[in-house]
Amino acid sequence: MLKEITLGQYYPGNSILHRLDPRVKLVGTLVFIISLFAFGSTSAYIAAGLVLAVVITLSAVPLKFILRGLKMIFFLMLITALCNLFLTPGDVIFKVWKLQITAQGVRMAIHMAVRLTYLILGSSIMTLTTTPNQLTDGMETGLGWMRVLHVPVHEIAMMMSIALRFIPILMDEANRIMNAQTARGADFTSGGLIRRARALIPLLVPLFVSAFRRANDLALAMESRGYHGGEGRTRMNPLVYQRRDHIAYGIIALYLVMIFLIWKYVEISLPFLP
Amino acid sequence: MEIKIEHLSYTYNPGTPFEKKALDDISLTIGKGEFIGLVGHTGSGKSTLVQHLNGLLMPTQGSVLVDGEDIAGEGYSLRQLRFRVGVVFQYPEYQLFESDVLKDVSFGPKNQGLSDEEVLARAREAMRSVGLDESYETRSPFELSGGQKRRAAIAGILAMNPQMLVLDEPTAGMDPKGREEVLDLLRQINRERNITIVLVSHSMEDVANYADRVIVIVDGKIRWDDSPSVVFTRIEELEQTGLRAPQVSYLLKDLQDKGWDLDRSAVSIDAAAQEILKALSVPGQQTGGAVEESGKDR
Numbered sequence: 001m002l003k004e005i006t007l008g009q010y011y012p013g014n015s016i017l018h019r020l021d022p023r024v025k026l027v028g029t030l031v032f033i034i035s036l037f038a039f040g041s042t043s044a045y046i047a048a049g050l051v052l053a054v055v056i057t058l059s060a061v062p063l064k065f066i067l068r069g070l071k072m073i074f075f076l077m078l079i080t081a082l083c084n085l086f087l088t089p090g091d092v093i094f095k096v097w098k099l100q101i102t103a104q105g106v107r108m109a110i111h112m113a114v115r116l117t118y119l120i121l122g123s124s125i126m127t128l129t130t131t132p133n134q135l136t137d138g139m140e141t142g143l144g145w146m147r148v149l150h151v152p153v154h155e156i157a158m159m160m161s162i163a164l165r166f167i168p169i170l171m172d173e174a175n176r177i178m179n180a181q182t183a184r185g186a187d188f189t190s191g192g193l194i195r196r197a198r199a200l201i202p203l204l205v206p207l208f209v210s211a212f213r214r215a216n217d218l219a220l221a222m223e224s225r226g227y228h229g230g231e232g233r234t235r236m237n238p239l240v241y242q243r244r245d246h247i248a249y250g251i252i253a254l255y256l257v258m259i260f261l262i263w264k265y266v267e268i269s270l271p272f273l274p
Numbered sequence: 275m276e277i278k279i280e281h282l283s284y285t286y287n288p289g290t291p292f293e294k295k296a297l298d299d300i301s302l303t304i305g306k307g308e309f310i311g312l313v314g315h316t317g318s319g320k321s322t323l324v325q326h327l328n329g330l331l332m333p334t335q336g337s338v339l340v341d342g343e344d345i346a347g348e349g350y351s352l353r354q355l356r357f358r359v360g361v362v363f364q365y366p367e368y369q370l371f372e373s374d375v376l377k378d379v380s381f382g383p384k385n386q387g388l389s390d391e392e393v394l395a396r397a398r399e400a401m402r403s404v405g406l407d408e409s410y411e412t413r414s415p416f417e418l419s420g421g422q423k424r425r426a427a428i429a430g431i432l433a434m435n436p437q438m439l440v441l442d443e444p445t446a447g448m449d450p451k452g453r454e455e456v457l458d459l460l461r462q463i464n465r466e467r468n469i470t471i472v473l474v475s476h477s478m479e480d481v482a483n484y485a486d487r488v489i490v491i492v493d494g495k496i497r498w499d500d501s502p503s504v505v506f507t508r509i510e511e512l513e514q515t516g517l518r519a520p521q522v523s524y525l526l527k528d529l530q531d532k533g534w535d536l537d538r539s540a541v542s543i544d545a546a547a548q549e550i551l552k553a554l555s556v557p558g559q560q561t562g563g564a565v566e567e568s569g570k571d572r
Contacts, residue, residue, distance in 0.1 A: 173368075179330050180369040183361040184430060185353060185385030202381065205371035209416065 022138025039263035154230025281336035311485030360436030366427035400433035482541035503539035
């Protein structure tokens with residue numbers, strides 16, 4: 001039951017995308033997302049889609065894993081599309097009772113769906129090719145300048161990596177406690193909503209107790225090894241830009257210019273798009 | 275009750291990159307009233323096997339028969355099986371959740387659907403048999419010491435009146451006195467109530483001292499299934515599989531290598547002491563420095 005939850009969805013591999021500096025991937029994803037919202041036209045979306053396809057191919061992650069992310073937001077996408085479809089004012093092409101569909105609405109709904117799909121695919125590619133630790137490392141180093149604004153960058157990054165690290169541990173623990181309580185005759189799967197919620201108490205109480213105990217142990221272990229926050233802390237594997245990272249930045253910049261030009265000057269109107 | 279395991283194999287995550295065969299063609303029979311020690315290296319499949327005994331896991335291949343009935347059969351009540359086969363998992367104190375010890379111990383019998391009086395009677399009896407008196411009934415399980423928590427958790431299983439008790443490393447992380455108390459308790463339950471005990475342990479000494487039968491699992495297969503005196507005399511073979519024999523077995527072997535006339539089948543300290551005294555009483559026995567030297571090796 002708990003095994004179906006797949007968080008921290010890193011897909012091990014050694015593709016060029018896996019080897020890129022996490023900062024490059026973060027910036028790349030950000031640029032990609034911004035481009036989706038800033039330059040919204042059919043032509044720009046086709047170009048962005050092609051780029052995305054190339055990136056997915058380069059990552060060597062099976063398509064199945066990438067599409068899994070889409071499943072989770074299917075309903076969000078559906079609702080967004082429907083809202084856009086029915087609530088956008090403009091030239092009415094279809095009308096039933098108070099519901100009306102406009103040409104602009106259709107256009108908006110399709111654009112929104114494409115945008116969301118690209119957004120999820122783009123960020124999935126980043127999390128699939130970057131370990132959670134690299135990701136937080138990249139954030140900490142990449143956002144270091146925010147410390148000037150008194151943003152506790154290191155602390156946030158540390159909290160993130162600890163939280164991510166503890167997901168599998170607590171999931172294991174939950175499984176173990178569930179087994180132990182099942183062995184005592186606990187029943188997690190039958191009965192109505194209230195009965196099921198009550199049945200969770202023997203699982204949740206020990207899980208919380210264990211989480212606090214582990215947090216306490218971890219804090220002690222960190223302090224006894226001299227941890228005192230981010231001030232003056234050095235890294236075992238500092239992030240250093242390689243040649244490929246500079247090239248990747250170049251490609252990202254090129255992508256931005258290209259998408260801008262396509263958005264500005266290329267007009268594609270598909271027959272099914274009003 | 276009798277549990278018969280036939281050609282059991284179990285594979286974790288079949289058909290994925292994380293596929294792992296944990297048990298491979300296991301066949302064994304656990305009879306009523308036995309005291310079995312189950313030993314094996316970390317990751318050998320002991321815990322996986324244990325979870326088959328009360329139907330938490332179902333065999334990938336083969337079958338588990340309880341009194342002749344297949345637990346994977348349609349309509350078989352796994353819940354009833356779990357009341358008959360009590361499993362105490364590793365670090366059972368982490369499963370405590372109620373506001374006081376008595377309520378926590380009552381959780382199992384309450385799930386069995388017994389009347390309130392009977393639940394109370396069973397819980398009290400279970401607490402008494404693990405050595406927790408009335409003063410503990412109203413205390414929070416979270417303010418007990420480690421050893422007391424462990425005992426409260428074992429009482430929670432005992433209160434279900436199981437016919438078989440399976441314990442996964444019940445003495446892990448306990449002090450010598452606590453260990454002995456828990457193990458003596460198991461022996462007492464086994465002898466007085468004729469409850470079958472399956473003790474999973476890393477401690478060869480514990481198994482040698484308490485179990486009548488030892489099952490050694492190596493890489494998901496049964497390597498030996500015999501009495502402790504037979505298994506623990508195979509010191510070299512045990513070591514090849516990354517395990518060890520009890521310390522007295524080493525002592526007896528060293529003495530025998532020094533030319534003592536000994537029977538090496540003694541595995542408990544008491545039996546070994548008897549054996550050594552017997553050998554010493556034989557006139558003309560070589561004794562010079564042998565004991566001291568063998569003590570140095572280990």
